[in-house]
Amino acid sequence: MIKKINEIAATVKGFLPKNKNDVEVFRIKYLGKSGVLNQLFEEFKNVPVEEKKEIGRSINNLKEQLKNKISSFDFSEKKNQNTNFEDLTKKVKVNNLGSRHPLSIIEEEIIEVFSSIGFSVAEGPEIEDDWHNFSALNTPEEHPARDMQDTFFIQSDPSILLRSHTSSVQVRHMENNSPPIRILSPGRVYRNEAISSRAHCLFHQIEGLYIDKDVSFADLKKTLLFFAKKLFGENSKIRLRPSFFPFTEPSAEVDVYWGLKNENDYRITKGTGWLEILGCGMVDPNVLENCGIDPKKYTGFAFGMGIERIVMLKYKVDDIRLFFENDVRFLKQFNFSL
Numbered sequence: 001m002i003k004k005i006n007e008i009a010a011t012v013k014g015f016l017p018k019n020k021n022d023v024e025v026f027r028i029k030y031l032g033k034s035g036v037l038n039q040l041f042e043e044f045k046n047v048p049v050e051e052k053k054e055i056g057r058s059i060n061n062l063k064e065q066l067k068n069k070i071s072s073f074d075f076s077e078k079k080n081q082n083t084n085f086e087d088l089t090k091k092v093k094v095n096n097l098g099s100r101h102p103l104s105i106i107e108e109e110i111i112e113v114f115s116s117i118g119f120s121v122a123e124g125p126e127i128e129d130d131w132h133n134f135s136a137l138n139t140p141e142e143h144p145a146r147d148m149q150d151t152f153f154i155q156s157d158p159s160i161l162l163r164s165h166t167s168s169v170q171v172r173h174m175e176n177n178s179p180p181i182r183i184l185s186p187g188r189v190y191r192n193e194a195i196s197s198r199a200h201c202l203f204h205q206i207e208g209l210y211i212d213k214d215v216s217f218a219d220l221k222k223t224l225l226f227f228a229k230k231l232f233g234e235n236s237k238i239r240l241r242p243s244f245f246p247f248t249e250p251s252a253e254v255d256v257y258w259g260l261k262n263e264n265d266y267r268i269t270k271g272t273g274w275l276e277i278l279g280c281g282m283v284d285p286n287v288l289e290n291c292g293i294d295p296k297k298y299t300g301f302a303f304g305m306g307i308e309r310i311v312m313l314k315y316k317v318d319d320i321r322l323f324f325e326n327d328v329r330f331l332k333q334f335n336f337s338l
């Protein structure tokens with residue numbers, strides 16, 4: 001009989017219920033009126049007196065074991081609701097992930113294109129002084145070119161302003177480094193413009209600067225063509241139109257070919273099929289000199305573009321204000337990169 005009791009004890013030990021019902025069935029089977037335990041007590045009556053002590057203890061141990069086993073499983077709902085422990089294996093439905101801002105996506109894409117040909121990122125302050133934003137860039141006071149960009153000046157000290165382009169970062173970098181220089185300066189810039197679907201008082205720029213011995217206009221053109229192909233596709237074409245910036249000579253504006261497939265193309269390219277994407281030129285020798293670089297030894301090119309404009313072209317966004325309103329319906333459309 002001891003053997004039988006041990007066998008039952010082993011089965012009880014291995015019992016693993018899946019739910020509340022399993023436990024109940026188990027309880028009735030072993031502790032029920034005509035269950036296993038009561039049958040054992042029945043048999044116990046016939047056990048010879050000299051074995052009664054040992055077998056009696058075994059049956060009582062089994063009874064204890066059964067009770068402990070049953071109470072160790074608690075499937076009651078109340079208990080589950082109150083528990084602080086989450087089931088870590090449970091599948092979770094994630095439906096509220098945010099998305100990256102389109103400006104960040106394109107900024108990163110542009111940086112990636114230029115890093116692949118050796119440019120690195122340089123940053124600088126958004127609150128600038130007159131020297132870094134204008135004077136060092138060949139734009140002295142009273143220079144009419146200052147009117148090109150309506151600037152926000154600090155009222156109590158007009159020599160302090162909100163930078164109107166990130167060329168200021170290029171000046172800072174040239175002052176503190178010697179050629180060869182290959183940098184990109186992305187960042188927020190401010191201009192005192194009336195807010196409309198095409199213009200905002202703040203936007204983002206990314207500017208590039210390359211200074212070394214024998215850098216030529218051909219290098220500039222090839223670099224920009226490489227960039228346009230990477231960003232807008234291998235078949236992209238660019239054209240350079242003569243322009244003017246105080247800090248570059250010669251200067252150019254760069255258009256990318258957009259096409260004239262539909263009415264909208266006619267509208268946004270004003271019927272030409274070309275869209276302006278950036279300004280560029282050979283760094284004016286005066287600028288190099290202002291920043292402590294010998295213009296007889298070194299030449300360089302610079303370019304600058306508005307990131308909003310590039311995003312608007314690439315994703316056909318028709319109102320610049322959308323970038324700053326944080327409307328999730330707009331932003332959610334860009335979570336493809338996650």
Ligand code: PHE
Nearest residue numbers: 165167279280281302303304
């Ligand atoms: N800084 C110019 C702007 O803000 C862009 C530019 C940069 C043009 C470098 C030429 C060279 O419009």
